[in-house]
Amino acid sequence: MSGIIYATYGILIISFLALAHEFGHFLIARISNIPVEEFAIGFGPTIYEHKPKETNGMKFKIGLFPILGYVKIKGMEDNYDDPESFYNRGFFAKFFTILGGPLMNLVVAIIIFGIVFGSFGNPLSPTTTIASVVKGSPAEIAGLKPGDTILKVNDLKIRTWSELVNAIQENKENIATIEIKRENEILKIQVVPKFDPTQKKWMIGISPKGEVYSTGKSFIEGMKWTFSTLFQMFTFLPKLFTRAGVTSITGPIGIISMTGEAASAGFLNLLFFIAYISIALAFTNLLPIPPLDGSWLIIIIAEGVSGRKIPKDLTAKIQSIALIFMLILMFVVSINDILKLINK
Structure with a gap:
């Protein structure tokens, strides 16, 4: 029974962090007045749909399987010709809309660390x-x-x-x-x-x-921990191209398993684990690999430097091809996670 409970914890944590990431994109898009067409929780057939009046036609949806989610921003997948769409907006609006996802994951980590340091204390x-x-x-x-x-x-x-x-x-x-x-x-x-x-x-x-720190110092230390951890992840990046680095990559199945281990070690360990996974999600999305956020940031920077837009058809084609490779990679990583569980 504990295995089912831990798996549920893992799924809920991954879903929460993924939705926080998508909410970051949504929030900056709204602030930048870029239309958002859909904000969805979960996947599969839609079991609930709502169109709030104040969101200019955006659909809020809940899927049959309420795991993960996504935000569809106008002009990233279609509707390129609309002057209000993402494709036709200025540099800063596009840049921070994309950066909003990873930033929200970093904010989540800072908040968790801040709560820990203010309530339980700094273990270091x-x-x-x-x-x-x-x-x-x-x-x-x-x-x-x-x-x-x-x-x-x-x-x-x-x-x-x-x-x-x-x-x-x-x-x-x-x-x-x-x-x-x-x-x-x-x-x-x-x-x-x-x-x-x-x-x-x-x-x-x-x-x-x-x-145990004061409220202000707790969140300052939380910010230091968050960005220090993010920096360490980037310094580890070259090792990912080694055999040991490739085998160390963990997917959703591995994260669910690790969640069980963290939960069994106590609530404090689980909080730290959630914060580190949130930072890892921000780090992964900042990598300049299509279709991750990092690749969009590179495209936006290239357009800003050159003063010319990269053809939308070319961008869409690259993202589509890369998505196939990412799905293959996730399949391989998931198989590796399963084998690790079997060999435990």
């Missing part, structure tokens, strides 16, 4: 407060609990998590007297560290709570 800025205790660990046996703040180890004052780690390493297998603050009480608890051969460290089985 650990405090001396315990966030979790490993079941069956020396810490749990001794009676340490989440929320305890470590003050001293063997009378050595602890100010940072790294000082705690060093104190445990120096203590080795001896009994460590740990002074903690629990709510309004000061307690002393004796713990016997255990050597972990995989990490080659003496450990007691606790993890730190990250520093």
Whole structure:
């Protein structure tokens, strides 16, 4: 049953991030006064259709299978001759309409990171407060609990998590007297560290709570994390052309499987996973490969530099051919994901 639940999580997460991406295109198109013909949630036969009066004839549709979605902007697939269509609009209107999708995915990641840092704390800025205790660990046996703040180890004052780690390493297998603050009480608890051969460290089985930021700082740090992650993805790009890089590519099936692993590791891990997938979706769409957003951006920039429009028929033909190759690639990646699941 858990497998079905995790698969549902995965499908919902992918659909949410895809719809956020399409909403980004929709929002900038509307701001730029470029007509939007359809905004659809899901695919298959239409089970619900609505034409809001304030959207100038745009259709809002829900498909039989409410997974993923799309936005159809006038003048990207047809209606090229309409003066209000995408094809006939200015550089900035077209550029930011296309960029709106990846930007919305980055905004989603920033919001998630901001919520995490403001509510749970930054895991890269650990405090001396315990966030979790490993079941069956020396810490749990001794009676340490989440929320305890470590003050001293063997009378050595602890100010940072790294000082705690060093104190445990120096203590080795001896009994460590740990002074903690629990709510309004000061307690002393004796713990016997255990050597972990995989990490080659003496450990007691606790993890730190990250520093919790103010609302403003949370979203500033969320922005830093988002763009730092995006930059790392671009630096990894050359490795994708190696054999190891190709086999590391993951499709929807792989993402659904990874969602299950992230969900089983806890709600906080799942939030981080969603944020990273959202950044990965932005990164993928920024690649200059037809029919991804990046290829449209290259076309728009080329038109802006040359001062001439690339023939619409040529653009449509390139996008159509590339779409076939993308579908083949997705098929191969999905097969690879299935094989990975079988071999687990």
